Amino acid sequence: MSTLHTVNKSPYERNALKSCLDHLSAGDLVLLIEDGVLAARKGGAFAQVLGDVGRSCKIYALNPDLAARGIAVGDLVEGIQTVDYGGFVDLAADATRVCAWL
Amino acid sequence: MRFAIQINEGPYTHQASDTAYRFAKAALEKGHEIFRVFFYHDGVNNGTRYTVPPQDDRNLQKLWSELAESHKLDLVVCIAAAQRRGILDANEAKRQGKDGDNIAPGFRISGLGQLIEAGIESDRMVVFGD
Amino acid sequence: MTDENTKKKFLYLNRKAPFGTIYALESLEVVLIGAAFEQDVSLAFIDDGVFQLMNNQDATAAGMKNFSKIYRALGDYEVRKLYVEKESLDLRGLTVGDLMPVTYEDEDENYEEKPSIRVVDRAEMAKLIAGHDVILSF
Known part of the structure; x- marks a missing residue:
């Protein structure tokens, strides 16, 4: 029983990531997509909080969206895993529900 | 597994329709079923056949229409949202006294009940928007 | 009637202000x-979504559709669970007293009028999300 939360907004512009992270249950999964992946780059203002949350909930970033924005996988906050669209499908199928933070 | 997809934004301004398309394609390639794709809010603008993007860019409407044809996808454009935004099929155009329709191949116009039904009939509802 | 066992739990996630x-x-x-x-329907109001329930909305001068009164009629549609997040209210300087009264008639208790709006904290909201089958985000 877990929820896959998707976040597609830059945390530097909107509060979708913060709101998502505030509403996680233990064992939930977070997938950063579209501009949401901007949060995942190490050295950014959200690296710390993602690192902290990552200890109880798995955090993923959509690789095609990272690549489109010039963010190398090697530059991600430690612990964040990358998936492609097939991996996104797998995460959605394995979770009990999907919650989009638009 | 049976997925349902809701798309809340039109093509090009937001990435929502692109992401939903890639998700749907990946799901189908993995052997999952897409029960329905429901276009709501500005998402109805994915369903006009009159878009002509530059040749070096993707044509989202075409991509959806082709995916619908190859996989018998049910692409539903919300009628209430479509009427607000000028997306019409032949029946609606006639009913509303408009001089033409613009619905793209593979899309159909129907009611919001189709979204609720998709939620009931599918295993997972995945929403893409802004 | 839909069989209680086959009913799905729908959560409408509202995080955006109206208009x-x-x-x-x-x-x-x-x-x-x-x-x-x-189906089993709940509405969640988080972040700016709480502004959707503000009392005394009047969009006339803005030239837009006055739809806020529809929330008050939700009880007639058997939609009785409107969850409003306390932290979201607090951050915006609002209390439940700033929100419109939304009620339903409880047929099990002599059609007594009961409030549909329930203020919950963030932890309860997280549990709500985890307890639903279908989450429609707007």
């Missing part, structure tokens, strides 16, 4: 249509 964008209005339109399907 600046159409999401609040069109979300409400889904709720009204969805009511006919006799």
Whole structure:
């Protein structure tokens, strides 16, 4: 029983990531997509909080969206895993529900 | 597994329709079923056949229409949202006294009940928007 | 009647203020249509979504559709669970007293009028999300 939360907004512009992270249950999964992946780059203002949350909930970033924005996988906050669209499908199928933070 | 997809934004301004398309394609390639794709809010603008993007860019409407044809996808454009935004099929155009329709191949116009039904009939509802 | 065992739990996740964008209005339109399907329906108001329930909204001078009164009629559609997040209210300097009264008639208790709006804290909201089958985000 877990929820896959998707976040597609830059945390530097909107509060979708913060709101998502505030509403996680233990064992939930977070997938950063579209501009949401901007949060995942190490050295950014959200690296710390993602690192902290990552200890109880798995955090993923959509690789095609990272690549489109010039963010190398090697530059991600430690612990964040990358998936492609097939991996996104797998995460959605394995979770009990999907919650989009638009 | 049976997925349902809701798309809340039109093509090009937001990435929502692109992401939903890639998700749907990946799901189908993995052997999952897409029960329905429901276009709501500005998402109805994915369903006009009159878009002509530059040749070096993707044509989202075409991509959806082709995916619908190859996989018998049910692409539903919300009628209430479509009427607000000028997306019409032949029946609606006639009913509303408009001089033409613009619905793209593979899309159909129907009611919001189709979204609720998709939620009931599918295993997972995945929403893409802004 | 839909069999209680096959009912799905629908959660409408409202995080946006009304009028600046159409999401609040069109979300409400889904709720009204969805009511006919006799599923278990809850509405969640988080972040700017709490502004959707502000009392005394009047969009006349703005030239927009006055749809806020529809929330008050939700009880007639058997939509009785409107969860409003306390932290979201607090951050915006609001209390439940700033929100419109939304009630339903409880047929099990002599049709007594009861409030549909329930203020919950963030932890309860997280549990709500985890307890639903279908989450429609607007």
